[in-house]
Amino acid sequence: MAYRPSWQGHLKLSLVTCPVALFTATNAGGDVHFNLINPKTNNRIKMVTTDPDAGPVDRSELVKGYEVSKGEYILLTDEEIRSVKLESTKTIDIERFVPEGDIDRLYWDNPYYLAPDGKLAQEAFGVIRTALEKSGKIALGRIVMATRERILALEPRGKGILAYTIRSDAEVRKPDDIFKGISDAKPPAAMIAIAQKIIEQQEGPFDPSQFVDRYEEALKALIDDKRKGHKPARVAEPDDTNVVDLMAALRASLGAKGGAKPAGKTAKRKAPPARPKARTAG
Numbered sequence: 001m002a003y004r005p006s007w008q009g010h011l012k013l014s015l016v017t018c019p020v021a022l023f024t025a026t027n028a029g030g031d032v033h034f035n036l037i038n039p040k041t042n043n044r045i046k047m048v049t050t051d052p053d054a055g056p057v058d059r060s061e062l063v064k065g066y067e068v069s070k071g072e073y074i075l076l077t078d079e080e081i082r083s084v085k086l087e088s089t090k091t092i093d094i095e096r097f098v099p100e101g102d103i104d105r106l107y108w109d110n111p112y113y114l115a116p117d118g119k120l121a122q123e124a125f126g127v128i129r130t131a132l133e134k135s136g137k138i139a140l141g142r143i144v145m146a147t148r149e150r151i152l153a154l155e156p157r158g159k160g161i162l163a164y165t166i167r168s169d170a171e172v173r174k175p176d177d178i179f180k181g182i183s184d185a186k187p188p189a190a191m192i193a194i195a196q197k198i199i200e201q202q203e204g205p206f207d208p209s210q211f212v213d214r215y216e217e218a219l220k221a222l223i224d225d226k227r228k229g230h231k232p233a234r235v236a237e238p239d240d241t242n243v244v245d246l247m248a249a250l251r252a253s254l255g256a257k258g259g260a261k262p263a264g265k266t267a268k269r270k271a272p273p274a275r276p277k278a279r280t281a282g
Contacts, residue, residue, distance in 0.1 A: 007145060008117060009090040011128060018124035019117035020092070022143075022163060026111060032219045081147060088142040088149055094128075097137035103153065107167045114154065114161040129156055140166075194250040201254075 005021035036045040051057050064081065065073030087093060092114075116125035132139055133156040143152045143165075151166035222232050 005117075006112065007143065009092065009143075011114065011125065011141075012091050012093045013128050013131075013139075016124055016128060017091075018121040018128070020114055020121065020125065021117040023113045023115065024110075025113050025162070030213065030216055032216050032223070086142075086144055086149060089144040092141040092143050092152055092154075094139045094141045094154070096140045097132075097135055098140060099136075100138050100155070103138065103166065106172050108153070109150075109165040109167050112163040112165070113157070114163045129159075129161055132156055132161070191247060191250055194247075194254055198250070198253050 003023050005023055007022040009020065010017045011020040037043065038045060048056050049059055049062065064076050064078075066076065067073050116122045132154065139154040141152045141154065143150055145165070151168070153164045153166050154161050156162070225232055
């Protein structure tokens with residue numbers, strides 16, 4: 001299958017440059033997609049762009065507008081937006097190399113594959129990729145995508161480069177804004193010990209193929225039932241009003257999956273995944 005690049009330009013390390021293409025590394029998730037339907041006619045609803053004063057307007061006539069005050073907009077055409085050119089519009093200029101663990105996982109955003117664009121680009125691309133691999137560092141550059149300049153983190157992946165857009169500091173909420181209401185009280189040591197044993201029972205390597213979207217599978221089953229004329233079964237809601245004895249729940253959980261491990265034997269710990277270890281966010 002031939003994939004279309006999301007961006008094409010140049011990769012630059014000091015005075016070494018080569019043409020590159022950037023491809024999205026993931027597919028849009030899910031096979032179940034819904035449309036809005038009028039149940040009285042069974043017709044699909046069409047969204048019509050409408051001016052509150054002039055009525056329906058063709059999309060080709062519309063321009064983008066930035067609101068400077070209530071109801072007042074500065075209008076910009078696509079040509080005017082394209083006229084704003086930075087070097088990062090067409091060049092990923094590597095500016096810095098940092099240890100992988102220095103980038104908090106909160107900041108990692110969307111993954112892409114970066115590959116040489118054309119046979120003539122392969123030698124210079126190979127030099128940059130191999131040097132990056134030997135450095136053991138993450139390369140940071142900048143790229144303009146969708147009218148925004150983003151930080152791009154680069155690391156070797158196979159014969160190519162894995163690129164991640166990195167969120168800006170302004171995009172990341174501070175943990176204390178959410179966690180400040182959590183109690184400082186320490187849980188009982190006995191409960192922690194049991195919880196740790198439960199964790200040991202459920203240890204294992206990360207295998208993404210083992211994680212299936214069960215909600216989507218249930219939606220497909222629901223659609224299939226309705227197609228066959230069956231009445232969907234009602235699923236009981238969990239009762240969250242019961243007062244739970246936490247220690248009793250922990251002890252019951254300990255034997256719920258495989259039972260406790262024999263004394264003197266502990267689970268072998270697996271090496272952590274390759275993604276960076278999170279630091280405490282400021």
